[in-house]
Amino acid sequence: MSDAIETSGLRMRFGKHAAVDGLDLKISAGSVYALIGSNGAGKSTTLKVLTNIQKGYEGHAALLGVESRRVGAKELERVAYVSESQEMPEGMTVAELLAFWRPFYRRWDAAREKELLDLFRLPLDRKLKHLSRGMRMKAALASSLAYHPELIILDEPFTGLDPLVRDELVEALLDHASEATILISSHDLAEIESFASHVGFLEEGKLRFSEEMSGLSQRFREVEVTVDQADLPSALPKHWLLPQTASAVVRFVETQFDGAGLEAEVHSVFPSARHIETRPMPLRSIFVALAKAGRETA
Amino acid sequence: MRLVWHIVKKDAWQQRYLIAAIVLTAALLALLNIRISSWASLPVEAVRQYFATGGVAFLGFAMVSALFVGVLVQSEGLAGVNDHWLARPVPGSALLQAKAIAVLLFVVVPIVLFQATVLMVNGFAIGDHWPGLLSRTAVTAALWILPTAALASVTRNWQQLAAGLVCGSMLAIGVAVFAEGFGYEAPEQFSAAVQNATVAVEGCVALALVAWQYFTRRVRIARVAAAVGLVVIVGGPRQFAPSLFSASRSVAPSAGAKTPNLRFALDQSGAPRGGDVARLTARSPDRIVRDTAGRVRHIPKDDRSGLETVTVPLLIDGLGEGQTAAVSIPSEAEVSIGGRKSNVRLRFTGGPGSSDASALVFDLDRDLLRIDAPMNIRAHFYVTQHASPKRYAMPTLNGSLRTFETGHCQSWVTERLHILCQRPYEFTSSIRGILTRGGPRPLNLQVFSEYQAAWPLIFDPLPLPLAQAWGGLSVRNLDRGEEYRDTSIVFEVSDVLARFEQDVAIEIPARALR
Structure with missing residues (x-):
């Protein structure tokens, strides 16, 4: 499968601060890729660099096979970009917004536009400045999905939206998942988990991991070990995160879970281990564990 | 598109x-x-x-x-x-x-x-x-x-x-x-x-x-x-x-071809001649020429004004038939004597043309003259060369005249006799008025650009698309200005042919100042 997005050694500096620091990323066409990370991790900057909104990067970044600094109207006709921080033309009505963008896209699909309008129940005659946050996001999405984009880039689309609106947005996205590559950065990990096929974790401008969602779910486990005496040895395996003790119980997050291997490793570290319990982790818990571990290391 | x-x-x-x-x-x-x-x-x-x-x-x-x-x-x-x-x-x-x-x-x-x-x-x-x-x-x-x-x-x-x-x-x-x-x-x-x-x-x-x-x-x-x-x-x-x-002048190919043969001399003896003559190259009116002047030495004391004044006759030669030259100067010139530098007042005497009476006058501080050292004066002056004027006449009372050069000129009487010419954007030629009553008498016509108002008003931010030349005369008969009946105003408009800027360097030996 070809790559819809590719970066290597991507760096974006603002003064002395590197918002993106040597990012190597590949996103296969057709995948739904979730880019997660704390605030300031470099997610939004990465997306803006890729679409040539943010200028002045170093290294290599390519969008649909075109070097990002050369991305222009021809490429952007195949891309949808929606961001929670986007400044919309406040004085336009929803109808005017759609009418304005329509001629710019040769693949604009009036039927699709109507479907989206029906799905989102958008008031056509209302100015954008009079719409709620959720409605504005829907309007932005409607004007970005009506031309069957090959690549959909969403930057924190669910921030500040109520669950109902989130569901509607996800529904619209899922409708497109079969015909487009989706790159989504979000804090709403529960929503992402439901439809992302791949996930990447960005921390301080660096990609800590990038893999398929199913692999991630299999790899991470919350582990609880019952021992005679809960003393933590000074050296623990590096793939055990956030070790904690409470009376006769040791808890940690295993990042390289493989069943039998874990049991053997636990016994070697805790010879008095009497019981080992593992629990799968939702994406949100994985993210929190990684973020906490990152902070502790720092 | x-x-x-x-x-x-x-x-x-x-x-x-x-x-x-x-x-x-x-x-x-x-x-x-x-x-x-x-x-x-x-x-x-x-x-x-x-x-x-x-x-x-x-x-x-x-x-x-x-x-x-x-x-x-x-x-x-x-x-x-x-x-x-x-x-x-x-x-x-x-x-x-x-x-x-x-x-x-x-x-x-x-x-x-x-x-x-x-x-x-x-x-x-x-x-x-x-x-x-x-x-x-x-x-x-x-x-x-x-x-x-x-x-x-x-x-x-x-x-x-x-x-x-x-x-x-x-x-x-x-x-x-x-x-x-x-x-x-x-x-x-x-x-x-x-x-x-x-x-x-x-x-x-x-x-x-x-x-x-x-x-x-x-x-x-x-x-x-x-x-x-x-x-x-x-x-x-x-x-x-x-x-x-x-x-830009040096690369303009047409500049030399239109050069009028205008010459200046800073000399006490009279006619411009070689050596002391700084020949200037004319340009189109909007361009500047800055040449290095010939030096004039041994300027004598001006006996009429005393030691504190140095008068340098300025002679202009080469004006064509009917052409005039107007001289203007900055208010100060720079003097250096015995390592001391100061500014002195500079005046111009004489009127337009190549009058013998035209001169640059430097007013020197007496203290300067007590220094026993040669004096160097640096100054510059400007000369505008006007073509032979065209003349247009209109009756002084309630007159009206419309030509391309003068624009629309009118006159009317209120408490004074008013003369006003309006022309779109600017007067491309210099304009002056002459009243024919009791022999030719120049009128003081003030020219205002489109950004100024002729009327005696406070600051006006409204740029009119018309420039104005405004003048006024007192009248004895407030109703009708009878004294101006059967007289006329002649407007003289003359194109600016060239403008010059000329540096002047004058060295006066110490003995000449004693």
Whole structure:
């Protein structure tokens, strides 16, 4: 499968601060890729660099096979970009917004536009400045999905939206998942988990991991070990995160879970281990564990 | 092009209220100026009312059009990374074209229509005055439309734009004051050239910035360039105008061909001759010539005025039939004696022409003359060469004259006899009036540019598309000015053939000062 997005050694500096620091990323066409990370991790900057909104990067970044600094109207006709921080033309009505963008896209699909309008129940005659946050996001999405984009880039689309609106947005996205590559950065990990096929974790401008969602779910486990005496040895395996003790119980997050291997490793570290319990982790818990571990290391 | 017009239509609809305000204020301006020539005969109070309303209308027009340009540029903002259009397939070139068309249609066209209406209603043919109309429109664009667009392209919202306009103006004033204090102050003869250069540089810098932003969106570089550009615009032309004009002169192929054979001499013996004669090369009227003068030595003491005055006769030769030369000077010259430098007062005596009585007079401080050392004086003067004048006459009482050179001249009697000539944009020739009563008697005609008002009013921000030459005479018979019956006013208009700037270096040996 070809790559819809590719970066290597991507760096974006603002003064002395590197918002993106040597990012190597590949996103296969057709995948739904979730880019997660704390605030300031470099997610939004990465997306803006890729679409040539943010200028002045170093290294290599390519969008649909075109070097990002050369991305222009021809490429952007195949891309949808929606961001929670986007400044919309406040004085336009929803109808005017759609009418304005329509001629710019040769693949604009009036039927699709109507479907989206029906799905989102958008008031056509209302100015954008009079719409709620959720409605504005829907309007932005409607004007970005009506031309069957090959690549959909969403930057924190669910921030500040109520669950109902989130569901509607996800529904619209899922409708497109079969015909487009989706790159989504979000804090709403529960929503992402439901439809992302791949996930990447960005921390301080660096990609800590990038893999398929199913692999991630299999790899991470919350582990609880019952021992005679809960003393933590000074050296623990590096793939055990956030070790904690409470009376006769040791808890940690295993990042390289493989069943039998874990049991053997636990016994070697805790010879008095009497019981080992593992629990799968939702994406949100994985993210929190990684973020906490990152902070502790720092 | 289809997309360009699509954007123009979008902008027109989105900014329809601002466009309506622009059209309304332009129409109000036209309405107020529609019978501008008849204002002259109105009482001063009525004219003052007109001007006050016109001033408000003009300020309103300037502010509304600047706001329109700012909003127009920032509706697809160029300075940030969050604007909705940035990830859309909109080429920067299409956007730039669309914005340019919108400014042209909704700001420039109303300006042109306003001027054209005023000219036509006042009896001036557009065909005769289109260069003035175009240049005036270009100046308007360069003065505030393009700088506003440039500033809007490097700011993210109207608050930043307004702050930028205020800070930019303050910086401009600061730099202007600094340049005035330490730099080249344009002489009156070349002030128009310096002004034109300033406006041209301003327009070019602003245009380059706007284009740069639409094609690259590198806002940090653009902001630095804007700040540097502002300093260059305000300080540059003043500092470098003479050198620039001299440099442009050397590459202008036609300059030599039109050289009038005009010569100057700084000599006490009379006729200009080789050695002491600084031959100057003439240029077209708007250009500067700065040559190195021949040195004049052994200037004797002026017995009539005493030791404190050094008089240098200035002889002008080579004027053609009927031509005249007007000399003007800066108020001071630089003197150095015994390592001490100071400024001394410089005067010019004599009138236009090559009169023997013409002279440069340096008023020296007596203290300077007590120093037993040679004295060096450095100064410069300006000469404007006028062609043989054309003459047009009109009756002194209730006269009316309309020619291309004089524009529309009228005279009428109130408590005084008033003479007023109005011409679109500027008087391209020098104009003077001569009253034929009791022998030819020069009238004091004051010429005002389009940016000034002839009427005795306070500061007036309304630039009329008509320049004025205004004069007045006292009358004994307040009703009718009977004493002027059967007399006429002759207007003499003469084209400026050339303008010169000449350096003068005078060395006076110590013994000549004792």
